[in-house]
Amino acid sequence: MDLDMLVAPLTAEEFIRDHWPNVPGFFAGDPVRLAPLVEAIPELASATSALEVFGDRVSIIRPDGFFANVANGKAALPFYNAEFTCLLRSAERFIPGLQLAIDQISGELGMPGSVFHCDIFASTGQNASAYEDASGLAMHSDAEVNLALLLTGRKVWQWAPNEHVRNQTTTVLRGDRQVSKSHFRIADKLPFPTAMPGDAASAEVTSGGMMFMPRGWWHTTKAYGECLQVNFAMIGPTWISILTEALSDRLMQDAAWREYAYGIAATGESRSSAEADFGRLLGDLAGYLRGDAAAKELLSSVAPHDADGQARSSRA
Structure with a gap:
């Protein structure tokens, strides 16, 4: 059919x-x-x-x-x-x-x-x-x-x-x-x-x-x-699921994002240090996301295309 x-x-x-x-x-x-x-x-x-x-x-x-x-x-x-x-x-x-x-x-x-x-x-x-x-x-x-x-x-x-x-x-x-x-x-x-x-x-x-x-x-x-x-x-995918799946795949390649999030449940200096570390990571990520190639790269990671530009219809 x-x-x-x-x-x-x-x-x-x-x-x-x-x-x-x-x-x-x-x-x-x-x-x-x-x-x-x-x-x-x-x-x-x-x-x-x-x-x-x-x-x-x-x-x-x-x-x-x-x-x-x-x-x-x-x-x-x-x-x-x-x-x-x-x-x-x-x-x-x-x-x-x-x-x-x-x-x-x-x-x-x-x-x-x-x-x-x-x-x-x-x-x-x-x-x-x-x-x-x-x-x-x-x-x-x-x-x-x-x-x-x-x-x-x-x-x-x-x-x-x-x-x-x-x-x-x-x-x-x-x-x-x-x-x-x-x-x-x-x-x-x-x-x-x-x-x-x-x-x-x-x-x-x-x-x-x-x-x-x-x-x-x-x-x-x-x-x-x-x-x-x-x-x-x-049903799906939503842009939420596209973004989270694609970002997860990309960030997994970066050792800094794979680091354990120490101090997130602490108070005082440990919590402040965790927030600073996370802020630096988010700053780098924001710079990447503002780039012209980000949408194409992220979308291609979850919805690959063949060499002729056609979306692959196989089950991924």
């Missing part, structure tokens, strides 16, 4: 120009186009076949916000049949064909494969003729950038901008029940909402369709009937 196949009927160039990385979009695909994908990755033939090969923890979720974990895909099958949504994280660990797709798609998007993973959402709703009886996910906002390909089924998405937290680092939930309390410290606006806004956009995605959901948008999903969705999800 390449990016053209994932975002059809758009071309990869059109998708990158008009949507990547910040503009949501719904793309009505043709389910027939997915036949080569399922042939190449037979584990995606059905939700059951994906669950049976998944050997790690599976999250089971209801639209009312209920969330729990079971040991593996086989243990999740009864919950899947009971109309829970089953989330299989980083499914490429057990479905090798997905890793090949990640390597191709990440390279086309100019990102290292190491920041992508594939999550699978599996749900069934035999009695989901009414909206309230459908499977799905409650209102939340993801730190990941998601390209959600619906292999089978029908899903209704709602989405709206998240004006409460910019550039979140983990999932943000509705209301006060948060995965990370840090969101309360970095929030631009509180309290967090408890329901989607009345002007939220919506779209119905059917088999072969794809929903692009950028980082930091409130959204909900409702799944009708048997649904199998593969999310090509990207």
